[in-house]
Amino acid sequence: xxxxxxxxxxxLRVAEKQIESQEFATLFFNYALPFKPGQFIxxxxxxxxxxxxxxxxxxxxxxxxxxxAKGIFSQKAITLEKDDLVGIRGPFGNGFNIKSDDTVAVxxxxxxxxxxxxxxxxxxxxxxxxHGAKSKEYILYPDRFDLDRLFCTDDGSFGRKGFVxxxxxxxxxxxxxxxxxxxxxxxxMMYHIFNICEKHHIPCQVSLERYMRxxxxxxxxxxxGKQVVCKDGPVFDSSALRGIKDFNTKALxxxxxxxxxxxxxxxxxx
Amino acid sequence: MTIQFLGKTLKNPMVLASGILxxxxxxxxxxxxxxxxxxxxxxxxxxxxxxxxxxxVIDLGHGMINAVGLPSPGYLNMExxxxxLEKREFPLIASVYGGSVKEYRMVAEFVSSxxxxxxxxxxxxxxxxxxxxxxxxxxxxxxxxxxxxxxVINVPLxxxxxxxxxxxxxxxxxxxxxxxxxxxxxxxxxPGMVIDIESKMPVLAFKKGGLSGPMxxxxxxxxxxxxxxxxxxxxxxxGGITTGEDAIEMIMAGASLAGIGSAVRYRGIDVFxxxxxxxxxxxxDHHYSHEDIIGAAHKEG
Numbered sequence: 001x002x003x004x005x006x007x008x009x010x011x012l013r014v015a016e017k018q019i020e021s022q023e024f025a026t027l028f029f030n031y032a033l034p035f036k037p038g039q040f041i042x043x044x045x046x047x048x049x050x051x052x053x054x055x056x057x058x059x060x061x062x063x064x065x066x067x068x069a070k071g072i073f074s075q076k077a078i079t080l081e082k083d084d085l086v087g088i089r090g091p092f093g094n095g096f097n098i099k100s101d102d103t104v105a106v107x108x109x110x111x112x113x114x115x116x117x118x119x120x121x122x123x124x125x126x127x128x129x130x131h132g133a134k135s136k137e138y139i140l141y142p143d144r145f146d147l148d149r150l151f152c153t154d155d156g157s158f159g160r161k162g163f164v165x166x167x168x169x170x171x172x173x174x175x176x177x178x179x180x181x182x183x184x185x186x187x188x189m190m191y192h193i194f195n196i197c198e199k200h201h202i203p204c205q206v207s208l209e210r211y212m213r214x215x216x217x218x219x220x221x222x223x224x225g226k227q228v229v230c231k232d233g234p235v236f237d238s239s240a241l242r243g244i245k246d247f248n249t250k251a252l253x254x255x256x257x258x259x260x261x262x263x264x265x266x267x268x269x270x
Numbered sequence: 271m272t273i274q275f276l277g278k279t280l281k282n283p284m285v286l287a288s289g290i291l292x293x294x295x296x297x298x299x300x301x302x303x304x305x306x307x308x309x310x311x312x313x314x315x316x317x318x319x320x321x322x323x324x325x326x327v328i329d330l331g332h333g334m335i336n337a338v339g340l341p342s343p344g345y346l347n348m349e350x351x352x353x354x355l356e357k358r359e360f361p362l363i364a365s366v367y368g369g370s371v372k373e374y375r376m377v378a379e380f381v382s383s384x385x386x387x388x389x390x391x392x393x394x395x396x397x398x399x400x401x402x403x404x405x406x407x408x409x410x411x412x413x414x415x416x417x418x419x420x421x422v423i424n425v426p427l428x429x430x431x432x433x434x435x436x437x438x439x440x441x442x443x444x445x446x447x448x449x450x451x452x453x454x455x456x457x458x459x460x461p462g463m464v465i466d467i468e469s470k471m472p473v474l475a476f477k478k479g480g481l482s483g484p485m486x487x488x489x490x491x492x493x494x495x496x497x498x499x500x501x502x503x504x505x506x507x508x509g510g511i512t513t514g515e516d517a518i519e520m521i522m523a524g525a526s527l528a529g530i531g532s533a534v535r536y537r538g539i540d541v542f543x544x545x546x547x548x549x550x551x552x553x554x555d556h557h558y559s560h561e562d563i564i565g566a567a568h569k570e571g
Contacts, residue, residue: 006329007328007329007330007331008328008329008330008464008466008473009325009328009466009473011466011468011469042324042325044324044325044473046466046469046471047471049323049324049475050323050324050325050475051324085468085469087466087469087473089328213324213326213327213338214326214327214329214336214535215327216329216535217534217535217539218290218291218327218334218531218532218534218535219289219290219291219292219326219327219336219338220289220290220291220292220293220297220312221292221341223291223292223294223296223297225296225297226296226297226299226300228291228297228539245296246296252292252294253320253343254320254321254341255318255319255320255321255341255342255343255344256292256293256312256341256342256343257318257343257344257347257348258294258343258350258351
């Protein structure tokens with residue numbers, strides 16, 4: 001099999017499709033992908049489009065991407081079946097900084113669970129794992145990990161009714177101290193998690209999402225403040241986040257127009 | 271190595287090519303902080319435009335192919351960006367494109383009122399069916415658009431040319447005659463195409479795209495050489511420059527300034543200071559100044 005590069009795509013066939021819930025499906029590929037949790041690949045469906053995806057399952061000779069059916073591309077991607085052909089290039093971006101002995105918290109929101117899944121599998125048993133979503137159907141991989149998880153949903157249909165921010169505050173209030181907090185989810189959620197971390201002087205790593213084109217830091221589509229999300233990120237630590245004034249405020253549309261996040265996400269989720 | 275260019279002082283001869291890293295002040299300021307003497311915004315068009323679907327930019331190793339498709343917020347839809355950019359502390363080229371002489375004039379006149387240091391008109395982008403290309407391949411149409419834009423702007427005018435012109439020297443001369451203050455060359459080469467043989471599909475969503483990076487440098491050097499012979503106005507030479515020696519080569523072909531685009535990919539955002547240092551080292555080793563070598567490859571006879 002050809003080695004994957006950050007240049008032209010290699011073409012892979014879907015080896016297996018796993019339906020996670022009404023909202024999510026996972027596509028597995030039998031391929032040894034060099035990869036670090038938090039990095040991403042560009043996934044091309046010929047004749048449709050190409051989008052960045054995180055790796056949601058990773059082992060020596062197999063990896064997967066998990067898709068939430070939201071837009072034109074993901075609605076097509078979720079209908080792919082075994083043996084369908086997709087192109088991938090990458091991996092791109094920096095990935096999470098992992099120190100295996102640290103006591104950490106992982107805070108996942110909605111499909112933000114996907115990039116954190118391979119991270120969680122590398123963390124020790126002392127990890128505090130908080131996972132929230134709007135409702136039960138949006139809880140990704142409810143039975144997947146060995147670690148205990150604190151669940152919450154906005155409507156109370158799974159786990160506690162409430163937000164991940166409250167669960168993290170509770171853990172800190174109960175006396176837990178963390179060397180680091182990792183988070184991925186809606187940007188406003190990550191922003192609040194970051195602020196909690198700042199208040200308690202806990203280093204935080206956040207995985208940002210922006211519309212992307214090249215994946216390697218040239219085209220400017222994913223610029224956020226002075227950072228190029230695809231190349232300098234997508235994972236940013238507290239010191240970088242303090243300097244990103246567009247964090248939780250602005251993002252670029254496909255045209256390059258800068259808009260507030262509500263406008264950005266209403267476009268992205270179309 | 272400060273450089274005088276059309277009445278402005280630049281800290282070095284490095285220019286950020288249009289279309290690299292976008293048009294927000296924050297990121298352009300970072301480029302300047304990383305050693306770029308003069309930064310160019312992504313081309314601004316008459317209407318909001320999303321550009322093409324992905325894949326739009328693919329690295330081929332020896333350079334890139336792209337068909338991003340001239341995405342632009344549209345010139346009337348950039349108030350935040352302009353407000354921010356007017357507070358900048360670095361020299362700026364605003365790049366504009368249009369589909370007709372009237373559109374070029376309209377966009378350039380408006381953009382001129384936002385106080386960029388220079389305006390570049392992109393009469394050469396190959397990535398759109400309607401926009402740009404037709405002007406730059408022909409001396410007469412180039413003359414028409416340049417003279418129309420020149421009348422309505424109050425900053426120096428740079429014209430970005432395409433290597434697809436049958437005689438790029440003729441086009442450059444027509445631009446000079448029409449009042450252009452400088453030439454920028456070259457835009458991407460091509461268009462080219464790459465096909466994925468497993469899916470039997472062109473890889474770019476737009477199918478064809480412009481080539482850039484090291485693979486096009488000889489074309490760029492030849493074009494700049496031809497332009498230097500044809501005109502008196504200064505040239506921004508770009509196309510495949512990755513190292514200080516590449517920049518020296520382009521300057522010897524006739525460029526006053528050396529642009530960088532794709533090399534941001536190959537050497538990082540600080541490529542500008544790297545290339546500047548390499549140029550300075552070469553010049554110092556050879557006891558030359560920057561000015562000494564402009565057009566040095568043009569020997570008499």
